[in-house]
Amino acid sequence: MKPSRTFALTGRTVLVTGAASGIGAATSRALDAAGANVVLVDLHQVPLDELATSLGSRTLPVAADVTDGAAMESVVAAAVARFGSLDVCFANAGIAAASPTTIPSSSVEEFERIIEVDLLGVWRTVRACLPEITKAGGHVLVTSSVYAFFNGTGNAPYAMSKAGVESFGRSLRGELAGTGTTAGVLYPGWVSTPIIKASRQGHPAAQKLIRLANPGPFGTPVTPERIARAVVQGIEDRSARIICPRRWAPVSAARGVVNILGDVVVDRSRRMQSLIRQLDK
Ligand SMILES: NC(=O)c1ccc[n+]([C@@H]2O[C@H](COP(=O)([O-])OP(=O)(O)OC[C@H]3O[C@@H](n4cnc5c(N)ncnc54)[C@H](O)[C@@H]3O)[C@@H](O)[C@H]2O)c1
Structure with a gap:
């Protein structure tokens, strides 16, 4: 069966994890505006209830x-009981x-928790949702990052997870090709949400490294609302990839060369190496 070229969201039910903040909250609002029923999932009930109240009854x-x-299987069962699919x-x-810290300086707990949430959390979410989504001929979207193709120095467990999510x-x-159900990958660049606080306001060496590695507009965060608009469009188009902002698209396309050059820069730059040493605790 050929997937429908457009997949209007009106009346569809969409489950969003990380819905209480940042990209998830902005996307939940945009999905609601597009006429979807939105299942809002996050760690704590109160902020989800507040968001649901601000959106209305289709949440x-x-x-x-x-x-x-x-727990994710229970969420899916509750979603189907409430909205039918x-x-x-x-x-x-x-x-x-x-x-941000180097691999030898990482705490075992934090390193493994990042992989647990960012990589295994995606797998466990999708695994719970997939039987219903295939029944509906729907779409799965997973959040990776430009860190999937960026040198993850100082942020290894995050970069590992995001490369894994892309894969x-x-x-x-x-x-899923040919089944009528589709999947896609979201690659946000820098977005102004709480998750970037540690990189942007934390260790001065990390801030300098990020500025060196993300020159000019690449380092300028965009709003979560901009990502949300791209996500709604990408789901409706069943896009294989959503790269937002678009300035990262040529970097992704040229990543074979860009990756090699980026690694050479780190190998040769005394300035970067001295900053990286400052991230060793
Ligand atoms: N902000 C950026 O610059 C940026 C760039 C690329 C990718 N991303 C990715 O976008 C996604 C959303 O991040 P954001 O920028 O909106 O950050 P955010 O911190 O605003 O939102 C993340 C949300 O995930 C929730 N969460 C964390 N652990 C959870 C768990 N175990 N179970 C359920 N919910 C959990 C948090 O409570 C929070 O509400 C993340 O996967 C992030 O890695 C963000």
Whole structure:
């Protein structure tokens, strides 16, 4: 079966993880405006209830941890009981290190928790949603990052997870090809949300490294509303990839060369190496 070229969201049910803040909250608002029923998932009930109240009756706010597969299955069951089906899953919840640090200086707990949430949380969310989404001929969208193709120095567990999420989303799209159900990957650049606070206001060496590695407009954060608009459009188009802002699209397209050049710069730049040493605790 050929997937429909456009997938209007009116009347569809969309599950959003990480819905209480940033990209998830902005996207939940945009999905609601597009006429979708929105299942709002995040760690704590109160902010979800507040968002649901501001949106109206076509929402279901449910607190759950994306690393808990059984809890995610219960959320899906609640969504189907309330709205009759589940058409789209936006596996978006994520965390970053409290402060950028090098691999040998990382705490085991934090390193592994980032992978648990950012990579395994996506897998467990999608695994719980997929039976209903395939029944509906719907769409799965997973949040990766430009960190999937960016050198992850100082942020290794995050970069590892985001590269893994990209690979997961692409694998899923390939496996679903021709079935009528689709999957895509979202690659946000820098976005002004709480998750970037540690990189932007934390260790001065990390801030300098980020400025060196993200020259000019690449380092300028965009609003979560801009990502939300791209997400709604990308779901309606069943896009394989959503790169936002678009200035990152040529970098992604040329990543074979860009990656090699980026690694050479780190190998040779005494300035960068001295900043990286300052991230060793
Ligand atoms: N902000 C950026 O610059 C940027 C860039 C690229 C990718 N991303 C990705 O976008 C996604 C959304 O991030 P954001 O920028 O909106 O950050 P954010 O901190 O505003 O929102 C993340 C949300 O995820 C929730 N969350 C964390 N752990 C969870 C768990 N175990 N179970 C359920 N919910 C959990 C948090 O409570 C929070 O509400 C993340 O995957 C992030 O890695 C963000």
